[in-house]
Structure formats: C-alpha cells, structure tokens
Amino acid sequence: MDYLESIIEKYSRRRNFLIEMLMDVQHEKGYIPRESIFYLSKRLSVPVNEVMRIATFYKTFSLKPKAEHVIKVCSGVSCYIRGGREVVEKLENLLGIKVGDSTPDMKFSLELSSCSGRCASGPEIEIDGEVYGNVKPDDIEGILKKIG
Amino acid sequence: MQRISSYEDFLKLKNRVQSIMASSERIISVCGGGGCSSKDGKKIASALKDELGKKGLEEKIKVKLTGCHGMCSWGPSIIIYPEEICYLKVKEKDATEIIEETILRNRIVDRLVYEDEKVGKTPHLKDIPFYNRQTRLILGYNTKIDPQSIDDYIALGGYSALVKALTQMSPTDVLEEIKKSNLRGRGGGGFPAGQKWETTRNAKSDIKYVIVNGHEGEPGAYMDRAILGGNPHIVLEGLIIGAYAIGARQGFIYTRHDAPDLLKNIETAISKAREYGFIGKNILGSGFDFDVEIHLDIGIFVSGESSALMRSIEGKIPEPRPKYIRTSVSGIYEKPSNLNNVETWANVPLIIENGAEWYSKIGTERSKGTKLISLSGRIKNAGVIEVPFGMSLREIVFDLGGGTGNGNDLKAVHFGSAMGGSIPKELIDTPLDFDACAKLGAPIGAGGLLVLDEKDDMLELVSYFLDFLSTESCGKCVPCREGIRQIRKLLKKIKDGSGTYQDVETIREICDVQKEASLCALGRTASSPLESALKYFWKEFESRLVKEK
Amino acid sequence: MSDVVNITIDGKECKAEKGMTILQVALREGIDIPTLCYHKDLEPYGGCRLCTVEIESRGRKNYVVSCLYPVEEGLVVKTRSPEVEKIRRIIVELLLARAPGSPELIKLKEEYGAKEEKFGKEPIFCILCGLCVRYCSEVKKKYAISFVQSGVKREISFIPEIALKECDKCKECFPLCPTSYAQALYLLTQALSGGPST
Structure with missing residues (x-):
C-alpha cells in the first residue's frame, strides 16, 4: 500500500482531493483495485460506500484491470456526425467486444472519451496516448496491426 | 524573481519585460x-x-x-x-x-x-x-505569448488591471464597474456577472469562495481550453480581481483532467503569480490575501453543473444539490461561492483596465463584449473564434467559417450542445445575442457551434445528445433518468419506421415533465435539442411515422 | 414572532415555522402529498420528484418538490393542480416500467389514472429511491449499501465486505423498500459470496 500512502501524502491527506487521489490510483495501476477503496476510506475517514460511489461514477475509472492497449474513441458530437459512430462499430466488430470491455486475451480495451476539442480533425481515436485524426473505418485494421 | 509590492515596482517590471x-x-x-x-x-x-x-x-x-x-x-x-x-x-x-x-x-x-x-x-x-472579421480582445494574446511566461503577458499589458484595482480602486468600485459593464456569464445562462458577484459579496459570512468553471463538458465546445491553455494568466488575473471585489480569500480553478499541457500551464501560471506576489499574503501591499487551488473533473458532464462542481471540489460525488438555495449564498462547504466560467473571468481584466464604458460599446444592447465560439461539424474552417455580439450567424458560418466546405448546403447550426437547440438555415441571419438565440430555442450555451449540412439527420443528432446524457447525467431523479430512457426507446422506434403520432405525443409529455420536475438544469434542458428539432424539422419525424388509417 | 410564517395550502391557511418544508407542514395539517423517497429520519433527497407541487411566490407560478422547498411568508401552494397531477401520473408510469407490480406504485397508479404499461416493462425492481442506502448510512452508519454507476446505469449494490458482517443482524432497510428489491439483492449478494456466513 506504499503507492497509496504516497498518493495520500501528495494531497496532504485532505479529503477534498479524494477524486484526484482516485485518479492517481487509476493512473498508477491502470484501474482502481478494490482494496484501494477500503484503504482510502479508512485513511481519509470517508464512508466506504461514498468512495465506492465515486469510483464507479466516472467512465474514466475502472474497477477492472484494463488491457495492454487502451483504445479511446472521442465521443464528441462533431466526431460522431463526421463518422465516429461507424468507427466505433468497426472497432467493436474487429475486436469482438463492446465499448467498455476488453478482449479476452487482454490485448485491447475499448472506451469512449469526452470530446477532446480537436473537432477540426475528427473522427479521432487515441491509443496509448497516440492521437489518430480523421480516422475512417477502413483505416482501423491498419492502425490495430501497427499497435500489435 | 522579486515580489512586486507596489505600483512603482510593477511599472519597473513592466518596462523591463517590454524592453526584453x-x-x-x-x-x-x-x-x-x-x-x-x-x-x-x-x-x-x-x-x-x-x-x-x-x-x-x-x-x-x-x-x-x-x-x-x-x-x-x-x-x-x-x-x-x-x-x-x-x-x-x-x-x-x-x-x-x-x-x-x-x-x-x-x-x-x-x-x-x-x-x-x-x-x-x-x-x-x-x-x-x-482572422480579420474577429475582435480578438481575449484570444489576441494567444498568438503572441508563451503561456508559461508571466513576463510575456505583463509585457502586453497583463496584470495592469489587477494593479489598478488593488492600488486605485476599492472593492465596491470594482464591483460597480463590472455591474456597469453588463458583463453576462459566458457559461450558459448569460446571467449578469456583477449581480452574481454582489449576491456573494453581500452574503453574511467571513469565508467566501470564487471559482473558475473550466469544466467545458459540452461536446464540441473547446474555447475555454483555448483561453486557459493559451493564456492562463488572464483568467487568473480576472479571478484575483473578482475575489478582491467579492471579499473572497480562496479561489478554485476547476478544469479537465485529460489535457496535460493545459494543467501544466495553469500550475505554472499560479506558481509564477505567487512568485511575483499577485497571489499570497498582502498582495501588492494592499492587505488583501488570496490563494488558489486546482481541482479536476475526471470526465462526466454533470459535474459542470454549478452545485455538482462545488461538491466535487469538496471531494464528494458530483451530484447536483436538490436544495432551493443559490450557490452564491451557500456553495462550497455551505459558504457563499461565486462561480463564473473561464471566459467570463477573462473579460474582467479588460473591463477594469479599459473601463465599463469602453466595454459596453462592444456588442448589442443586452449582450456586451465579445464571445468566443468553437466551430465544429460540417465547417471548412473549424476552430476557435472571438467575435463581437451582434455579428450575424451567417457571417460566422460563411465569412469566417468558410461554409460547410464539403459541397453540401447548410441545414442548420446547433448551439449549446446537449442542453441547446438548432437554428434552421432560414434563420441564419439571427444575430449572435444571448436573448435572440435563446428565443429561437438555441441558447448560446458556452459557445460551441455545431454546423449541420443537408445530409445530416436531425433524429440522429437528437439521439446522440440523449445517448450522451444517458451516461453523462447523475441518474438521481426520475424525470431525467427514466424520461431519457423512455424517450430514447421511442426515438429508436420512430427511426425504425414503427413510431406513431401517439409516440410523439408521449415524447412531448415526458419533455414537459422533465422541464418542470427535474432536479437540476441538466434534466430541465435535456429535452431542448429534441424540442427544437420537433419545432423546426418536424417533417423528418413525420415522414417516418406510421400513417394513420 | 418573526419565526412564524403564514402559507396557504390548497386554500387552507396554515401557520408554519421558518425552516420547515412544504411537505412537513402538509403532513402536520393532514394534507396528503405522495412521496417515494421521503423518510422522516433521513435528509430530504429530492430524487423521486413525486411530491412536486405548484407554488405561487411573488406572482410567479413554479413547480417545486415539497420535501425540500422551505416555506416563506405568503407562499401559496396547490398540491393537486392539473399540471401537478400530470407530472405525478408520468412519474408513476415511468417507474411502473421499472418495477411493475409494486403495491405502492399500483396504489398511485389508481389515484393518478396512470397506465400500467404505458412504457412497456423493463423490470429491474429498484426505483432508486435510495431509502436503503441512506438509512444504512445516515441512521445505522454501517455504509453496507452503495449507489454505483451514473446516468441510466445507476443502481444500488451491497458491499459484501460489510454486508455479510452487518446485515443479518439488522435488515431494517428491507421494510423501507417500496419494491422488496433490497431484500432480494441482499440474498443475491449472500449467494454470490458463498452463502450466509452463519
């Protein structure tokens, strides 16, 4: 639980940074381990069901480990009308999973992200921090192959 | 860096950075x-x-x-x-x-x-x-300064307004100037900022807070990021001036978690401002103390709602508060809390520096100053612009935006994202104005302008917004949560060709209840895009309905 | 006597103390306002919106939830205007799709002329009134049940690590549930965690 202690210390043990602490847990571990919810609850004196509620409230947080590569599709409206929906469908078909899930081999997770503000180059997907703009459904296979 | 503790100190600094x-x-x-x-x-x-x-x-x-x-x-x-x-x-x-x-x-x-x-x-x-049709009072800085450099901003006149406010004006003078300017909130409602400030100022409490709402959760809206990322100091300067007028000693900047550069620029701005003594104890020798803390949205639309945002700053679940009391009287930790949007705060230094009279010459009778708009969708020149209120939507879309850019005709423009509405091309000569746009059912919102062309399907657009709200709302109250669930089902039925006139009536009934009985503004406006589509694009619904015998 | 305000509910003049809500005054005066998420020992929640009433204040008509709206001098309240009836009817219809057969909802359905299957059936049996979650947290301070997720995916969930230790000896939330879902979910939680800990 050393990583949790250093996260708690980073915010001087202040409970009003609980959401930021959970974000750091998510970054550090790639998901929010169940025991971290109980740990934060105890150390910050916040009821467990409140921490649980926050940890499940945001699409950014996940209680399950994510796959090796996380594919985020911008869910903004401009991307959507410019073909983002077809991009999501193509990804779901190719990976055989729905948004929010990971492939059984834990290679890819598929997620939607909030509007990135890069509307000028939508539809957009982001894989492991790398941004791909003006993506067409036909580009996806090539992009996935490149990743692994 | 030296701490600036007087007007003279500041002038010396300004001269030095200008000559550099x-x-x-x-x-x-x-x-x-x-x-x-x-x-x-x-x-x-x-x-x-x-x-x-x-x-x-x-x-x-x-x-x-x-x-x-x-x-x-x-x-x-x-x-x-x-x-x-x-x-x-x-x-x-x-x-x-x-x-x-x-x-x-x-x-x-x-x-x-x-x-x-x-x-x-x-x-x-x-x-x-x-560029040449814009009035870039705020955005003008963006092309000229390094957002990490406080000196760049000062060389171009930055922090002069703060120095003026703290060394030559009383808090009441500042408040009166903002009231006189008729600055209206840029976050959505267009509520007069001065009036809001005054409520918090007059509220009885030793502790008061000021907050920058940089949540910017509307899909297609990215102008606040352009300001905060390009020139965080103008927002910070506005916030400090506001805190002085209101009597707050603690401020919060609430911003997005998913833009690392943005966050870095805000953090740097705060630490540089602290080094110069624009934040901290006894600012510019005035006796006024002020500090700022950053909090992050982790990615849900509802946390941009003011009471939800304030709970999130307390480290609690960002659900809108159901109480009938304004946050300007009882907000963060139930203390009077004044929340304004990024762009609203960025206007404050301009008003204080140049005066309310100068400011109120820009814009229309009831919408003063400029507005940042982010152009997205079917538009050639997608991007962020700053134009005076009063400019026609036609000029924005065609002269600045370059039209749809794909050979298709314009169909409509949509303002305010999931809480807004569409304006059909027949009304494209409407001026950019809080009240004129709201009257048409398309309130400007934060300023995201989505352009639609003739091939776009209004039912698809409306369904998108409801899908968006179905996951980005909190889900606490029945009219919003269950209403959105059922409207989505009925819309799908209509899209599939099996919807009836009765289904449309049922949709309208749910919309009425959402507007009247939902807990927060998100629920009360969840039906706005749908209602505006029913009003202006009824044919697209009707043509899909089962014909009655 | 500045702490006493005069309000009118359905034409009846009532005296109330400052700080009371419309619902509290109505309950005291024997005026019926339906609720699903109100409980006298819990903080008002304002989730079901069934207790919406019409008010007139400073010449303006408005709809507010009575469990939270504080009384003020001269407030005029109508608990059963046609618009209020419509709001309640639709709320009941929306909830019946989620919890068909709930006795409380059936009673309300009859009173407000709601249609049983206006929105079909998509049963989950929880109407998210939150009585169980809030009672467990505010009164019992055990925090064994949580709201999870957001938007249309919102639901309640027992936290097995606490529930398996605490709930068997309490179960006070079961009778509060308007649909018996809390009890069913608890049994499911037990079963999934390897049966009762006895």
Missing part, C-alpha cells in the same frame, strides 16, 4: 494548442530553433510555442511577427525553408499560405477573412 520583448527582431509564434495536435507544434518549434541556431540567429529571432491560434483545421499554424505572416498546415520539414526564405530573404513561402476563391493567396493575418 522589443529586443527580438522577429518572433515566430508556433501554435501548440490542443486543436491541431500539439505535439506537431512542439516538433516544429524545435526544428525552427535548430535552424536559427545553425544560422546564429537565436538571439535576434525568438521562437515561441504558444496556445491555440484558432484556425484548427488549418493547423499547425505559425505566425511571424512583426509582419504577421501566417503559415498554415506547417510540417517539421518546412522549418529550413521558412528560415532560409522568410527570415533571411524576406520572401513568402507560397505553398504554406492561406488561399480561397474569394481572396486568393493571402499571407498576412490582416487579409485572412477568418
């Missing part, structure tokens, strides 16, 4: 904004620096990686000062040619220049319609 800035023969400003994939901006800036280094010009010619220039679909862009030569869609490998040709030989690199049918090839900012 003037010592560069030329400045090459490279867009590092989020809109045109900032990593390219970084690469281009370092390639330009390398080239200048090879020529031994790095002292005379400065390269600045700036915030968003605005013309996102033409990015990355660079602007060369003082000539204001604008190069678009620049690549890293163009650096050598730019330095060799433009910097050394004063020649234009033709292939990097803006071009359209009307104006032909136009290298200069002042001739490009996208």
Whole structure:
C-alpha cells in the first residue's frame, strides 16, 4: 500500500482531493483495485460506500484491470456526425467486444472519451496516448496491426 | 524573481519585460494548442530553433510555442511577427525553408499560405477573412505569448488591471464597474456577472469562495481550453480581481483532467503569480490575501453543473444539490461561492483596465463584449473564434467559417450542445445575442457551434445528445433518468419506421415533465435539442411515422 | 414572532415555522402529498420528484418538490393542480416500467389514472429511491449499501465486505423498500459470496 500512502501524502491527506487521489490510483495501476477503496476510506475517514460511489461514477475509472492497449474513441458530437459512430462499430466488430470491455486475451480495451476539442480533425481515436485524426473505418485494421 | 509590492515596482517590471520583448527582431509564434495536435507544434518549434541556431540567429529571432491560434483545421499554424505572416498546415520539414526564405530573404513561402476563391493567396493575418472579421480582445494574446511566461503577458499589458484595482480602486468600485459593464456569464445562462458577484459579496459570512468553471463538458465546445491553455494568466488575473471585489480569500480553478499541457500551464501560471506576489499574503501591499487551488473533473458532464462542481471540489460525488438555495449564498462547504466560467473571468481584466464604458460599446444592447465560439461539424474552417455580439450567424458560418466546405448546403447550426437547440438555415441571419438565440430555442450555451449540412439527420443528432446524457447525467431523479430512457426507446422506434403520432405525443409529455420536475438544469434542458428539432424539422419525424388509417 | 410564517395550502391557511418544508407542514395539517423517497429520519433527497407541487411566490407560478422547498411568508401552494397531477401520473408510469407490480406504485397508479404499461416493462425492481442506502448510512452508519454507476446505469449494490458482517443482524432497510428489491439483492449478494456466513 506504499503507492497509496504516497498518493495520500501528495494531497496532504485532505479529503477534498479524494477524486484526484482516485485518479492517481487509476493512473498508477491502470484501474482502481478494490482494496484501494477500503484503504482510502479508512485513511481519509470517508464512508466506504461514498468512495465506492465515486469510483464507479466516472467512465474514466475502472474497477477492472484494463488491457495492454487502451483504445479511446472521442465521443464528441462533431466526431460522431463526421463518422465516429461507424468507427466505433468497426472497432467493436474487429475486436469482438463492446465499448467498455476488453478482449479476452487482454490485448485491447475499448472506451469512449469526452470530446477532446480537436473537432477540426475528427473522427479521432487515441491509443496509448497516440492521437489518430480523421480516422475512417477502413483505416482501423491498419492502425490495430501497427499497435500489435 | 522579486515580489512586486507596489505600483512603482510593477511599472519597473513592466518596462523591463517590454524592453526584453522589443529586443527580438522577429518572433515566430508556433501554435501548440490542443486543436491541431500539439505535439506537431512542439516538433516544429524545435526544428525552427535548430535552424536559427545553425544560422546564429537565436538571439535576434525568438521562437515561441504558444496556445491555440484558432484556425484548427488549418493547423499547425505559425505566425511571424512583426509582419504577421501566417503559415498554415506547417510540417517539421518546412522549418529550413521558412528560415532560409522568410527570415533571411524576406520572401513568402507560397505553398504554406492561406488561399480561397474569394481572396486568393493571402499571407498576412490582416487579409485572412477568418482572422480579420474577429475582435480578438481575449484570444489576441494567444498568438503572441508563451503561456508559461508571466513576463510575456505583463509585457502586453497583463496584470495592469489587477494593479489598478488593488492600488486605485476599492472593492465596491470594482464591483460597480463590472455591474456597469453588463458583463453576462459566458457559461450558459448569460446571467449578469456583477449581480452574481454582489449576491456573494453581500452574503453574511467571513469565508467566501470564487471559482473558475473550466469544466467545458459540452461536446464540441473547446474555447475555454483555448483561453486557459493559451493564456492562463488572464483568467487568473480576472479571478484575483473578482475575489478582491467579492471579499473572497480562496479561489478554485476547476478544469479537465485529460489535457496535460493545459494543467501544466495553469500550475505554472499560479506558481509564477505567487512568485511575483499577485497571489499570497498582502498582495501588492494592499492587505488583501488570496490563494488558489486546482481541482479536476475526471470526465462526466454533470459535474459542470454549478452545485455538482462545488461538491466535487469538496471531494464528494458530483451530484447536483436538490436544495432551493443559490450557490452564491451557500456553495462550497455551505459558504457563499461565486462561480463564473473561464471566459467570463477573462473579460474582467479588460473591463477594469479599459473601463465599463469602453466595454459596453462592444456588442448589442443586452449582450456586451465579445464571445468566443468553437466551430465544429460540417465547417471548412473549424476552430476557435472571438467575435463581437451582434455579428450575424451567417457571417460566422460563411465569412469566417468558410461554409460547410464539403459541397453540401447548410441545414442548420446547433448551439449549446446537449442542453441547446438548432437554428434552421432560414434563420441564419439571427444575430449572435444571448436573448435572440435563446428565443429561437438555441441558447448560446458556452459557445460551441455545431454546423449541420443537408445530409445530416436531425433524429440522429437528437439521439446522440440523449445517448450522451444517458451516461453523462447523475441518474438521481426520475424525470431525467427514466424520461431519457423512455424517450430514447421511442426515438429508436420512430427511426425504425414503427413510431406513431401517439409516440410523439408521449415524447412531448415526458419533455414537459422533465422541464418542470427535474432536479437540476441538466434534466430541465435535456429535452431542448429534441424540442427544437420537433419545432423546426418536424417533417423528418413525420415522414417516418406510421400513417394513420 | 418573526419565526412564524403564514402559507396557504390548497386554500387552507396554515401557520408554519421558518425552516420547515412544504411537505412537513402538509403532513402536520393532514394534507396528503405522495412521496417515494421521503423518510422522516433521513435528509430530504429530492430524487423521486413525486411530491412536486405548484407554488405561487411573488406572482410567479413554479413547480417545486415539497420535501425540500422551505416555506416563506405568503407562499401559496396547490398540491393537486392539473399540471401537478400530470407530472405525478408520468412519474408513476415511468417507474411502473421499472418495477411493475409494486403495491405502492399500483396504489398511485389508481389515484393518478396512470397506465400500467404505458412504457412497456423493463423490470429491474429498484426505483432508486435510495431509502436503503441512506438509512444504512445516515441512521445505522454501517455504509453496507452503495449507489454505483451514473446516468441510466445507476443502481444500488451491497458491499459484501460489510454486508455479510452487518446485515443479518439488522435488515431494517428491507421494510423501507417500496419494491422488496433490497431484500432480494441482499440474498443475491449472500449467494454470490458463498452463502450466509452463519
């Protein structure tokens, strides 16, 4: 639980940074381990069901480990009308999973992200921090192959 | 850095940083904004620096990686000062040619220049319609300063308003000036900022808070990111001035978690402002203390709602508060809390520096100043613009935006995202104005303008917004949660061709209940896009309904 | 006597103390306002919106939830205007799709002329009134049940690590549930965690 202690210390043990602490847990571990919810609850004196509620409230947080590569599709409206929906469908078909899930081999997770503000180059997907703009459904296979 | 503790100190500092800035023969400003994939901006800036280094010009010619220039679909862009030569869609490998040709030989690199049918090839900012129709009071800084440099901002007049407010004006003077300017909130409602400030100022409490709402959760809205990322100091300066007028000693900046550069720029701005003594104890020797803390949205639309945002700052679940008391009286920790949007705060230094009278000459009778708009959807020149209120939507879409850019005719423009509405092309001469747009059922909201062309399907658009709200709302109250669930089902039925007139009536009933009985503004306006589509694009619904016998 | 305000509910003049809500005054006066998420020992929640009433204050008509709206001098309240009836009817219809057969909802359905299957059936049996979650947290301070997720995916969930230790000896939330879902979910939680810990 050393990583949790250093996260708690980073915010001087202040409970009003609980959401930021959970974000750091998510970054550090790639998901929010169940025991971290109980740990934060105890150390910050916040009821467990409140921490649980926050940890499940945001699409950014996940209680399950994510796959090796996380594919985020911008869910903004401009991307959507410019073909983002077809991009999501193509990804779901190719990976055989729905948004929010990971492939059984834990290679890819598929997620939607909030509007990135890069509307000028939508539809957009982001894989492991790398941004791909003006993506067409036909580009996806090539992009996935490149990743692994 | 020294702490600035008087008016005289500040003048000395300002003179010094201005002469540093003037010592560069030329400045090459490279867009590092989020809109045109900032990593390219970084690469281009370092390639330009390398080239200048090879020529031994790095002292005379400065390269600045700036915030968003605005013309996102033409990015990355660079602007060369003082000539204001604008190069678009620049690549890293163009650096050598730019330095060799433009910097050394004063020649234009033709292939990097803006071009359209009307104006032909136009290298200069002042001739490009996208730029020359704007009034860039706030965004103007973006192309000229390094967002990490407080000195850049000061050299261009930054923090002068704060110094003026704290050394020459009383808190009441500041408040009166803001009231007189008729500044209206840029976050959505268009509520008079001065009136809101006054409520918090007059509320009985020793502790008061001021908050910057940089949540910007509306899909298609990205102008606040352009300000906060390009010039965080203007927002910070506005916030400190506001805190002084209101009597708050603690401020919060609430912003997005998913833009690392943005966060870094805000953090740097706060620490630089603290070093100069614009934040901290006894600011500018006035006896006024103020500090700022950053909090993050982790990615849900509902946390942009003011009471939800405030709970999130307390570290609690961002659900809107159901109580009937304004946050300006009882907000964070039940203390009076004044929340304004990023753009609203950015207007404050301009008003204090130039006066309410100057400010109220810009705009329309009831909507003063400029408005930042982010253009997205079917538009040639997608990006961020700043125009005076009163400009017609036609001018925005066609003259600045360049039209749909895909050969299709315009169908409508949509303001305010999931809480807004559409304006059909027949009404495109409507002026940009809080009240005129709201009257048509398309409140400006934060300023995201989505352009739709003739091929776009209004039912698809409306379904998108309801899908969005179905996951981005809190789900606490029945009219919003269950209403959205059932409207989505009925809309799908209509899209599939099996919907009836009765289904439309049922949808309208649910919309009425959402408007009247939902807990927060999100629920009360969840039906707005749908109602506006039913009003202006009824045919698209009707043609899909089962014909009654 | 500045702490006493005069309000009118359905034409009846009532005296109330400052700080009371419309619902509290109505309950005291024997005026019926339906609720699903109100409980006298819990903080008002304002989730079901069934207790919406029409008010007139400073010349303006408005709809507010009576469990939270504080009384003020001269307030005029109508608990059963046609618009209020419509709001309640639709709320009941929306909830019946989620919890068909709930006796409380059936009673309300009859009173407000709601249609049983206006929105079909998509049963989950929880109407998210939150009585169980809030009672467990506010009164019992055990925090064994949580709201999870957001938007249309919102639901309640027992936290097995606490529930398996605490709930068997309490179960006070079961009778509060308007649909018996809390009890069913608890049994499911037990079963999934390897049966009762006895």
